[in-house]
Amino acid sequence: MSELIQSPMMDMSRSLSGQVVTTKFDKILGWARKYSLFQYPFVTACCGMEYMATACSHYDIDRFGAAFARFSPRQADVIWVVGTISHKIAPVLKTIYDQTADPKWVVSFGACASCGGPYDNYATVQGIDTIIPVDVYIAGCPPRPEAVLDGLLKLQDLIQNQKHDW
């Protein structure tokens, strides 16, 4: 108590720093980041049609702040892995993931990307999470646009509540 009286300002800033202020900043950063998602669509198969349907005006993914598709991983925040990933393309996906600038998230779109889908054979990767980390899985073959938007909302939830580097 006597110490507090001696230097109240110093002690207060010490007790607050790294706790109250930081936590709020994380929230603000999460809020900003979740509504300005630049996407890298890694589209390889039929699920791509549903991705396009979701992105275009009828379902309008722009309403959720995730309209901007960038075809350079350097400018993207979210990699949408849309469709079947074969063993031949797998190293390319890994490279794209490594090239994407932080902070980054990965959405596994549809049954194929999530677990190989109908293709249990020589050619198909049995889930992209054997190669790169995945944040959100969207079920379906292909998923309806509503399911895709639900996946996006789940990703936004995750971004809002996670710890952020800056």
Added chain:
Amino acid sequence: MSKFPEHIAIEKSHPTAVLDWHDRFGDRTLIVDGKQIVDVITLLRDSFGYNMLVDLTAVDYFPRRPRFEVVYHFLNVDSHARLRVKVQLEESHPHIASIISLYPIADWLEREAWDMFGIKFDGHTNMKRLLLYESFEGHPLRKDYPKTKRQPLIGPQN
């Protein structure tokens, strides 16, 4: 069923070329001796106007002997006539003459048949895999290739 004109014409110039034939449901098919395949197809193209090679593929009839079949589908673009030609190949070192000189489109189709079934096309100057990667071992559409045997380039093995 009566023999169709293409069959009769081939028999005239190459008496031993046609091994078998059928005409089920309008699918006219000739089964041809592999050694004479280029002659037969040249005749079909030049005399009967089969100017389009729609598809060239292979089938594995394991454990039947002969094990493999190479299948050619031809279309006459003007008269819309279609013809299927099959060649049967033995299991050990299956190979057949390339028809790139007749139909340039056969290039990739023959490479695909090599990739998937391991059938060599003699005279093809670029006989390497079309779809799979070079380090892949075996030919996955052969019936004795294990269905789920994977050969990943990265990530966990199988």
